[in-house]
Amino acid sequence: MTMARCLIAAISWERIHLSLTAVVSGFTGDPSALRFLIVDGEREFPVNSRQTGAEQHRLEINVTNFQDRRQVPNGTWRIVPVIGEERLPAAGFDLKATDRLDVDSRTFLYDRNRSAYVIAFGLSDDDENPEFLMRTYQLFRSAGPSTNKDAPKAPLRKRLGLRVLPRARRRKLANHVYSLSRRLNPPRGNRILFASEMRTGLGGNLARVHDRMIERGLDKKYSFRHSFRVPSTANKWSTLRLIYLLATSDTVLMDDYFGLLAQLGISPKTKIIQLWHAGSGFKSVGYSRFGRYGSPKLTNAHRKYTYVITGSKHLVPVYAEAFGIEESAVVPTGLPRIDTFLDKDHSRKVVEDFFVANPKLKGKKIVLFAPTFRGKSIGDAHYDYDRIDFAKLHEVCGDKFVVLFRMHHFIPGSVPIPAEYSDRLLDFASFPDTNDLLHVTDVLVTDYSSIIYEYTLLDRPILFYAYDKETYSVIRGFHRDYDSVAPGKICVTFDELLKALQDEDYDLSKVEQFRQENFDFVDTNSADRVIDWVVLGDPAADGDTNGDHRWLDLAPDDTAVGDQPLSDQSEA
Numbered sequence: 001m002t003m004a005r006c007l008i009a010a011i012s013w014e015r016i017h018l019s020l021t022a023v024v025s026g027f028t029g030d031p032s033a034l035r036f037l038i039v040d041g042e043r044e045f046p047v048n049s050r051q052t053g054a055e056q057h058r059l060e061i062n063v064t065n066f067q068d069r070r071q072v073p074n075g076t077w078r079i080v081p082v083i084g085e086e087r088l089p090a091a092g093f094d095l096k097a098t099d100r101l102d103v104d105s106r107t108f109l110y111d112r113n114r115s116a117y118v119i120a121f122g123l124s125d126d127d128e129n130p131e132f133l134m135r136t137y138q139l140f141r142s143a144g145p146s147t148n149k150d151a152p153k154a155p156l157r158k159r160l161g162l163r164v165l166p167r168a169r170r171r172k173l174a175n176h177v178y179s180l181s182r183r184l185n186p187p188r189g190n191r192i193l194f195a196s197e198m199r200t201g202l203g204g205n206l207a208r209v210h211d212r213m214i215e216r217g218l219d220k221k222y223s224f225r226h227s228f229r230v231p232s233t234a235n236k237w238s239t240l241r242l243i244y245l246l247a248t249s250d251t252v253l254m255d256d257y258f259g260l261l262a263q264l265g266i267s268p269k270t271k272i273i274q275l276w277h278a279g280s281g282f283k284s285v286g287y288s289r290f291g292r293y294g295s296p297k298l299t300n301a302h303r304k305y306t307y308v309i310t311g312s313k314h315l316v317p318v319y320a321e322a323f324g325i326e327e328s329a330v331v332p333t334g335l336p337r338i339d340t341f342l343d344k345d346h347s348r349k350v351v352e353d354f355f356v357a358n359p360k361l362k363g364k365k366i367v368l369f370a371p372t373f374r375g376k377s378i379g380d381a382h383y384d385y386d387r388i389d390f391a392k393l394h395e396v397c398g399d400k401f402v403v404l405f406r407m408h409h410f411i412p413g414s415v416p417i418p419a420e421y422s423d424r425l426l427d428f429a430s431f432p433d434t435n436d437l438l439h440v441t442d443v444l445v446t447d448y449s450s451i452i453y454e455y456t457l458l459d460r461p462i463l464f465y466a467y468d469k470e471t472y473s474v475i476r477g478f479h480r481d482y483d484s485v486a487p488g489k490i491c492v493t494f495d496e497l498l499k500a501l502q503d504e505d506y507d508l509s510k511v512e513q514f515r516q517e518n519f520d521f522v523d524t525n526s527a528d529r530v531i532d533w534v535v536l537g538d539p540a541a542d543g544d545t546n547g548d549h550r551w552l553d554l555a556p557d558d559t560a561v562g563d564q565p566l567s568d569q570s571e572a
Helices: 099-104 156-164 167-184 204-215 236-248 313-323 337-342 344-357 390-397 434-438 452-458 469-475 494-503 511-518 526-535
Strands: 005-014 017-025 035-040 043-051 056-062 075-083 106-110 115-123 132-140 191-196 223-228 251-254 271-274 307-309 365-369 401-405 425-427 443-446 462-465 489-491
Touching (some): 005 075, 005 099, 017 075, 043 075, 099 115, 167 236, 191 204, 204 526, 271 526, 307 526, 313 511, 337 344, 337 434, 337 526, 344 434, 390 401, 434 452, 443 452, 443 494, 462 494, 489 494
Parallel strands (some): 191 223, 191 251, 251 271, 365 443, 401 425, 443 462, 462 489
Antiparallel strands (some): 005 017, 017 056, 043 056, 115 132
16 A cells, blocks of 8 residues: 555646546555545645546546635645545656646636736656645735726726725725624514615516515515615715615625625625526636636635525536535525516516507517627626627518517617617617516527526527627636537527528527526426525525535725725626
């Protein structure tokens, strides 16, 4: 057993997941009993591993969520195989393949390129038996003066405010307000806060859970509180009010990125539930795009969630990766907004009301154009309208089609439809509910949006207009292979889209598989499951999760609490 030798034979990456192939030769014991540690002096941590061959083991490390919702700590780490209480010699590396060490090292840039998290591979300076080393460290630089002379300056009031009350002091003040509020008016066990920093009112999953709790009479037992705002409506007074509500509530329900959480030392007694609205689209979000454009920081609001809901067990690892939390904190309840969507009486009324309000559209085939935004979040969201030839689209519509434009709510302004085409091309931004609009839609045109999630339940065609597929893949990143998963025909030019629409050239072959992967429940009970399992219940206490959440300290360089929510963090 002491003659055993371990070599790291291969290094591979998938987004933030590092895989090391360890070959242990000369080992006479039970190879399935081997486990592995990373060791730096007195510090050591276990590594997930599984046997993949007679002498081969695969070590798997999520570098952003290694332990306690934190990245692999800074250090110089050796890979040490362990059997029982005995440690084998630290792993070496094939000296003929050392050129791979630099190639397989990674530098993840984040915080607008002001910070870097580095995973660098190398060898120890032992001449006879050099050991494989994994060095992990972070680099920081100050923002410095802006090099963009054309960039607009912040308002004078805001610049003066930052001089009088710098970001670090604002953060400290915010936490004093939080602590004082909690001491003076501690939670009473019955306060539930419904909140969003990306919407001005209830919507989506949040609205359905709220309404269902009222339907069940739970508003008589629990005190409901509300906070809804977007960056343009946020100010210091609404921020102070929100801090007070977060401090004095027992449970907080949210449905999107909530930057203020990163600034506060939230009590572990507060249950933070993320009712993420997006279902399962294609684009990488949160830590799935760590190191890419709009990447979150290593300390982030996402890490503060007690539980996150999702539509299926298949999506549990996807959500855990994106939010930088453990899989046990992701609960596959199904999405509450599906409840209303699948209610036949509701759907029938939606269709009837729609055509009463829009009688000229009756008898037309309705095309809903509903792409996602470009940019990293609400602060810079946009769409390239030059990619739409309104004249050609109007011509193709003829007397058969009408196109309703429903752009992502992050995108400001109206769709620039020329007035002469407004008989067939209509901006439906003001329509109350996107899901309701799906019931009258005959063909959906989208790109990387999660709107497909519900629409696949209707067995109707989807056309994917992915004009920037290659660029989007490089800058933003896909969580899954777009071409193989998209449940419909992909068009990369507008002419291709028009031809597919005109010829009714659709592809429904992947819809059923997409549904099976994304829906454990196709019913109208998801809101009840969220309420019973997560809001009122406790999956950790019931044994469904380990419930062992360590709450992060504030990051020293996080954006301050002030007049604006954190806009440089992604929406997920």
